[in-house]
Amino acid sequence: xxxxxxxxxxxxxxxxxxxxxxxxxxxxxxxxxxxxxxxxxxxxxxxxxxxxxxxxxxxxxxxxxxxxxxxxxxxxxxxxxxxxxxxxxxxxxxxxxxxxxxxxxxxxxxxxxxxxxxxxxxxxxxxxxxxxxxxxxxxxxxxxxxxxxxxxxxxxxxxxxxxxxxxxxxxxxxxxxxxxxxxxxxxxxxxxxxxxxxxxxxxxxxxxxxxxxxxxxxxxxxxxxxxxxxxxxxxxxxxxxxxxxxxxxxxxxxxxxxxxxxxxxxxxxxxxxxxxxxxxxxxxxxxxxxxxxxxxxxxxxxxxxxxxxxxxxxxxxxxxxxxxxxxxxxxxxxxxxxxxxxxxxxxxxxxxxxxxxxxxxxxxxxxxxxxxxxxxxxxxxxxxxxxxxxxxxxxxxxxxxxxxxxxxxxxxxxxxxxxxxxxxxxxxxxxxxxxxxxxxxxxxxxxxxxxxxxxxxxxxxxxxxxxxxxxxxxxxxxxxxxxxxxxxxxxxxxxxxxxxxxxxxxxxxxxxxxxxxxxxxxxxxxxxxxxxxxxxxxxxxxxxxxxxxxxxxxxxxxxxxxxxxxxxxxxxxxxxxxxxxxxxxxxxxxx
Amino acid sequence: xxxxxxxxxxxxxxxxxxxxxxxxxxxxxxxxxxxxxxxxxxxxxxxxxxxxxxxxxxxxxxxxxxxxxxxxxxxxxxxxxxxxxxxxxxxxxxxxxxxxxxxxxxxxxxxxxxxxxxxxxxxxxxxxxxxxxxxxxxxxxxxxxxxxxxxxxxxxxxxxxxxxxxxxxxxxxxxxxxxxxxxxxxxxxxxxxxxxxxxxxxxxxxxxxxxxxxxxxxxxxxxxxxxxxxxxxxxxxxxxx
Numbered sequence: 164x165x166x167x168x169x170x171x172x173x174x175x176x177x178x179x180x181x182x183x184x185x186x187x188x189x190x191x192x193x194x195x196x197x198x199x200x201x202x203x204x205x206x207x208x209x210x211x212x213x214x215x216x217x218x219x220x221x222x223x224x225x226x227x228x229x230x231x232x233x234x235x236x237x238x239x240x241x242x243x244x245x246x247x248x249x250x251x252x253x254x255x256x257x258x259x260x261x262x263x264x265x266x267x268x269x270x271x272x273x274x275x276x277x278x279x280x281x282x283x284x285x286x287x288x289x290x291x292x293x294x295x296x297x298x299x300x301x302x303x304x305x306x307x308x309x310x311x312x313x314x315x316x317x318x319x320x321x322x323x324x325x326x327x328x329x330x331x332x333x334x335x336x337x338x339x340x341x342x343x344x345x346x347x348x349x350x351x352x353x354x355x356x357x358x359x360x361x362x363x364x365x366x367x368x369x370x371x372x373x374x375x376x377x378x379x380x381x382x383x384x385x386x387x388x389x390x391x392x393x394x395x396x397x398x399x400x401x402x403x404x405x406x407x408x409x410x411x412x413x414x415x416x417x418x419x420x421x422x423x424x425x426x427x428x429x430x431x432x433x434x435x436x437x438x439x440x441x442x443x444x445x446x447x448x449x450x451x452x453x454x455x456x457x458x459x460x461x462x463x464x465x466x467x468x469x470x471x472x473x474x475x476x477x478x479x480x481x482x483x484x485x486x487x488x489x490x491x492x493x494x495x496x497x498x499x500x501x502x503x504x505x506x507x508x509x510x511x512x513x514x515x516x517x518x519x520x521x522x523x524x525x526x527x528x529x530x531x532x533x534x535x536x537x538x539x540x541x542x543x544x545x546x547x548x549x550x551x552x553x554x555x556x557x558x559x560x561x562x563x564x565x566x567x568x569x570x571x572x573x574x575x576x577x578x579x580x581x582x583x584x585x586x587x588x589x590x591x592x593x594x595x596x597x598x599x600x601x602x603x604x605x606x607x608x609x610x611x612x613x614x615x616x617x618x619x620x621x622x623x624x625x626x627x628x629x630x631x632x633x634x635x636x637x638x639x640x641x642x643x644x645x646x647x648x649x650x651x652x653x654x655x656x657x658x659x660x661x662x663x664x665x666x667x668x669x670x671x672x673x674x675x676x677x678x679x680x681x682x683x684x685x686x687x688x689x690x691x692x693x694x695x696x697x698x699x700x701x702x703x704x705x706x707x708x709x710x711x712x713x714x715x716x717x718x719x720x721x722x723x724x725x726x727x728x729x730x731x732x733x734x735x736x737x738x739x740x741x742x743x744x745x746x747x748x749x750x751x752x753x754x
Numbered sequence: 755x756x757x758x759x760x761x762x763x764x765x766x767x768x769x770x771x772x773x774x775x776x777x778x779x780x781x782x783x784x785x786x787x788x789x790x791x792x793x794x795x796x797x798x799x800x801x802x803x804x805x806x807x808x809x810x811x812x813x814x815x816x817x818x819x820x821x822x823x824x825x826x827x828x829x830x831x832x833x834x835x836x837x838x839x840x841x842x843x844x845x846x847x848x849x850x851x852x853x854x855x856x857x858x859x860x861x862x863x864x865x866x867x868x869x870x871x872x873x874x875x876x877x878x879x880x881x882x883x884x885x886x887x888x889x890x891x892x893x894x895x896x897x898x899x900x901x902x903x904x905x906x907x908x909x910x911x912x913x914x915x916x917x918x919x920x921x922x923x924x925x926x927x928x929x930x931x932x933x934x935x936x937x938x939x940x941x942x943x944x945x946x947x948x949x950x951x952x953x954x955x956x957x958x959x960x961x962x963x964x965x966x967x968x969x970x971x972x973x974x975x976x977x978x979x980x981x982x983x984x985x986x987x988x989x990x991x992x993x994x995x
Contacts, residue, residue, distance in 0.1 A: 752866065
């Protein structure tokens, strides 16, 4: 042992092997170098081949599995307009075994929130009784008629009825003076005429023409409610007028459908109405912080008269551009529409397509008087010659926009016309928004602030005679039977989404409010005197899904333990009426 | 064992020097050759990876596309569908500021983690545009992917995410635009307008391009037969309009 250590430490005479050792080391080193090059080259090529092959393989597997998967999703589903479709995540879908590789592919299905939910009630009143004190029917919730209109028959000859095509949802179950002389539920596409250009959907595609209310066990007691006049009730009205799809009109008794208050609670995100509200609010656009502008504007708040105009759609107009309306701009707007404003000069107010956020800091009413005509979108003329007096609607085929009322913002159609068109015919997006809470995006940014009257009195005194009627978002005032068919007229071709507050509508003379794609209010008061002809005042809303289901199919390679792709489909159930009518690929993500 | 006072002769020293010199020269030459080969292999690997990434991105984007707008060498008159960092000036620049978009693709993005099978949720699709643009970076061309979210009107905003995909080297012909490299259903694509009815797109861009970063000589992609084959694979739109 000592001898061996001595050799190592002190050197040895056998240096003759050193050159061989160096050569061997060099050979090994160079060999490793070339080896690594070869490996790198081969790995690059194999990466290429593997990546492309795998990618194409995954795609072809998914393509071949799509049809059988959708077929498996279809037969057991039941969807009707106005109901929330059941989800698909609990379904067991067919698996696939690749005969070449032996890979086992499974499919998991996930439904979009509110998939198949085609909320079909034309008029929704989502207010419930206050937690303390008493609520006012028609303001805090429910539907109130100021008079009973009892001298009118419950037949086709009757006038002064509020007509709803489709269903009416009332979360509170509170009513006042509701009977066949004041309210008509109608499902006849042949009997109805309307100011709105919206086409009526088939009766089978909408909610049934009923009143949807909480069951008697879950209703708020009648003592929780009060009203301006007698006749407050909770539960189901004894009668409404009903016109069936064939056009036969008669009084119908017990016209209600019931569910528990919790099941139909607007604050319950899984209820039909709650899901629908979430869907609408998720799509609200951000108006931004840039101030709106108008023709000839110099300084906000300094508008004098309607002398500076431009030609828009062939008529003289003051044209607004989208943005924020602060106190100064709303003041200008009121000057434009006051009793001696632009209406007297036959100058229209056209709000060009986009989003307008009304954000006053103090309670402010936008009063549309003096025969002013307000259009969101483009004017529609009837007859077709462009002129101020021929404006009969907004042009349904053109893009419109959205008015967002935040804070203490009110409006009254006193003596004039307001026509609101949505951004598109089929989007389902509202034309007028007044929410019950701040609507925020995913980051917490407030997109639309809550409509909030701040407990201040509505500046409009003409409606104060109805008790606590001081907080309406929209008032459509009284009218006479003049030659103008829409002298006091509010016509929205899109949804009016205002769960934050209530509305007061006089159905007198030629005055009316028409909701071409439905309306949602906290409560509603209708004042009829029997002089007006009955007309369609509410139609069903559209939803983004229109009765079709939205699902995502997740394809999982069980053998390799990898998700190989996600494909999103629209299954064209077509309002639940035509199962198996095919599907559409919305998007495709395959690794 | 040598005695401690034994020395080495001059002959032995000379011999050792000669042997060491011969071994050193041989080693340096072999090492240099190996380094060159390794650099080239590295370039090939980079080219391969870049091209595969490009292909996969193109393939996924075209699969999910609801439309595709393909641009020419001239700046488009309407810029509604652009998703690019280019401007009308950089689009036609002849210097290092050159940026030109080849194609812009409206789509819905579905982001998921392939390893998370158990994640039980609906993935909220994100509507966006994907743009592919060529940039001149310090005299060499690069192909970049841009991602643009939408404004309230549905038009693409400025890119919020940019990813460099391929080093194109110096051979990009700046007189050409996307319509010179794409075909739509085997015919020429329309310039800067909808191709929503087209089912199959084909890109031939990289075949005449040069790649190269590590070695002195750039690598023609056409020498990579797999890539050549790869880039002629049709890009299919899977989304139904």
